[in-house]
Amino acid sequence: MKLTKIIFFMFMLLLGACGDNEETDSSADVMYHHNFRPYYHYTPQANWMNDPNGMVYYDGKYHLFYQYYPYGTTWGPMHWAHTVSTDLFHWEDQGIKLYPDELGYIFSGSAVADLNNTAGFKTGNETPLVAIFTHHQNITGRQVQSLAYSNDKGATWTKYENNPVLDNPGIADFRDPKVIWHEASQKWIMVLAVFDHIRIYSSPNLKAWELESEFGKNVGYHGGVWECPDLFPLKDEQGTVKWVMLVSLGGNENSEPNGGSATQYFIGEFDGSSFVSENEEILWADYGIDNYAGVTWSNIPEIDGRRLFIGWMSNWAYANVVPESGWRSGMTVPREIKLKKRQDNSYVLHFSPVDELNTLVDPQKTIAPETPANQIHMDYHEIIAGGSYQVEMEIIPAEIDQFTISIGNELEDLTISYSKTDGEFTIDRSNSGYVSFNNLFMHEIHCDYQATGATLPLTLLVDQNSVELFINQGEKVMTTLFFPRYNYKFFRLDGNTQNEFVNSLTIKALKKSMIR
Numbered sequence: 001m002k003l004t005k006i007i008f009f010m011f012m013l014l015l016g017a018c019g020d021n022e023e024t025d026s027s028a029d030v031m032y033h034h035n036f037r038p039y040y041h042y043t044p045q046a047n048w049m050n051d052p053n054g055m056v057y058y059d060g061k062y063h064l065f066y067q068y069y070p071y072g073t074t075w076g077p078m079h080w081a082h083t084v085s086t087d088l089f090h091w092e093d094q095g096i097k098l099y100p101d102e103l104g105y106i107f108s109g110s111a112v113a114d115l116n117n118t119a120g121f122k123t124g125n126e127t128p129l130v131a132i133f134t135h136h137q138n139i140t141g142r143q144v145q146s147l148a149y150s151n152d153k154g155a156t157w158t159k160y161e162n163n164p165v166l167d168n169p170g171i172a173d174f175r176d177p178k179v180i181w182h183e184a185s186q187k188w189i190m191v192l193a194v195f196d197h198i199r200i201y202s203s204p205n206l207k208a209w210e211l212e213s214e215f216g217k218n219v220g221y222h223g224g225v226w227e228c229p230d231l232f233p234l235k236d237e238q239g240t241v242k243w244v245m246l247v248s249l250g251g252n253e254n255s256e257p258n259g260g261s262a263t264q265y266f267i268g269e270f271d272g273s274s275f276v277s278e279n280e281e282i283l284w285a286d287y288g289i290d291n292y293a294g295v296t297w298s299n300i301p302e303i304d305g306r307r308l309f310i311g312w313m314s315n316w317a318y319a320n321v322v323p324e325s326g327w328r329s330g331m332t333v334p335r336e337i338k339l340k341k342r343q344d345n346s347y348v349l350h351f352s353p354v355d356e357l358n359t360l361v362d363p364q365k366t367i368a369p370e371t372p373a374n375q376i377h378m379d380y381h382e383i384i385a386g387g388s389y390q391v392e393m394e395i396i397p398a399e400i401d402q403f404t405i406s407i408g409n410e411l412e413d414l415t416i417s418y419s420k421t422d423g424e425f426t427i428d429r430s431n432s433g434y435v436s437f438n439n440l441f442m443h444e445i446h447c448d449y450q451a452t453g454a455t456l457p458l459t460l461l462v463d464q465n466s467v468e469l470f471i472n473q474g475e476k477v478m479t480t481l482f483f484p485r486y487n488y489k490f491f492r493l494d495g496n497t498q499n500e501f502v503n504s505l506t507i508k509a510l511k512k513s514m515i516r
């Protein structure tokens with residue numbers, strides 16, 4: 001299907017002129033986003049959330065813990081809250097599992113299923129789940145690594161009596177342990193963020209840790225403190241295995257790629273002791289500014305061959321002041337990471353929404369317009385009334401130099417533009433609603449991209465207060481928050497050409513998976 005010159009899908013909401021939702025709207029769907037709650041992204045029921053932690057897949061369930069402050073909507077003494085899911089979208093909250101104690105707040109970390117009971121925590125028939133996290137002593141700032149374990153599939157947790165298992169050698173930033181089982185050397189490997197680099201430790205039993213090597217002092221981007229590392233193997237379609245290191249970067253307003261917090265990655269080799277990066281360039285997991293501290297699930301490759309990622313959908317530059325009320329922050333859509341070999345034989349990662357997202361598609365509310373026909377106006381309310389939908393489209397780069405996707409209402413919009421000449425995507429949210437709570441929030445967001453193929457596939461996920469753009473099957477990603485004053489009512493695609501530049505376009509409503 002080809003669409004004409006200017007594709008213009010403007011589907012006016014049947015509810016009439018926009019006004020302040022609280023005063024004028026009575027529809028449950030419209031009321032829903034008063035406090036910007038997403039439909040299908042994980043959010044805490046109430047209060048503050050940051051990093052995803054302790055992500056482990058065990059006995060058919062995805063466990064997600066997260067940094068949580070239960071007494072307010074800004075960052076405070078950290079706890080681990082817990083939620084579980086069988087499909088990565090419908091989450092059942094399990095409450096708080098780790099509370100601060102005399103060793104400090106419970107900072108970020110990971111969890112593993114200790115299948116061989118190497119730590120000796122097993123008491124019954126269940127495989128012990130073991131959490132490895134940072135204890136942060138608030139007054140001194142001292143950070144050490146500690147353990148907790150569960151013998152009932154994560155329902156209850158006991159802190160290890162001889163914590164910490166890795167003491168602080170006199171380094172201020174010494175945190176966020178991510179542990180994996182290294183099959184070839186039959187030992188546990190921990191990557192730990194240490195201010196401007198990563199330390200790699202090994203252990204036979206999760207309790208005694210030995211320093212193996214250091215990585216990153218002279219590699220990668222250093223415009224901020226390194227946090228939340230992850231190390232894992234990944235196989236490409238030809239069967240080549242590479243090792244991937246993710247490192248989040250707590251930057252400032254001027255940090256790359258777009259200011260504030262971001263996550264870079266390295267692809268290379270790991271021999272059980274040292275990691276060597278083969279990157280020639282700096283690679284980012286996301287350019288959209290609102291995806292931080294993301295890590296991958298443990299015990300996944302052994303189970304279904306997928307490597308799954310989730311990130312905290314915010315940015316430290318403004319996370320504490322975004323206009324959500326009663327709760328703060330969501331997680332990104334869970335993503336599958338794929339390893340791809342480029343034409344020059346270097347490797348990159350592609351991040352795409354997990355296939356489970358398709359189960360939220362409402363087939364009754366899917367439209368693939370042949371032309372910008374009038375009857376589609378009717379469907380807009382059906383499809384996008386809740387502001388939670390997915391757009392799949394294929395652009396023909398040879399036919400177009402610049403196009404713009406905009407979503408918005410009569411007064412506000414967020415635009416995503418592509419310029420072939422400039423070779424970049426730009427997101428402009430300066431007129432997207434509430435923006436003035438932070439300077440960086442008003443900046444344009446850029447992502448270099450040269451469209452080289454015959455078609456350019458784009459997937460756009462919209463969910464009340466976020467857009468996630470997956471460019472060319474996740475080769476580059478942009479995750480960006482926005483806070484509309486009034487309900488967004490339209491999706492548009494405009495091109496600066498007479499040519500037919502759209503190969504296909506489908507809009508699919510996505511059902512609510514989070515009951516909040």
Ligand code: FRU
Nearest residue numbers: 051067078107108176227293
């Ligand atoms: C990253 C981070 C981690 C730390 C946690 C504290 O966002 O700063 O380094 O463990 O948040 O909440």
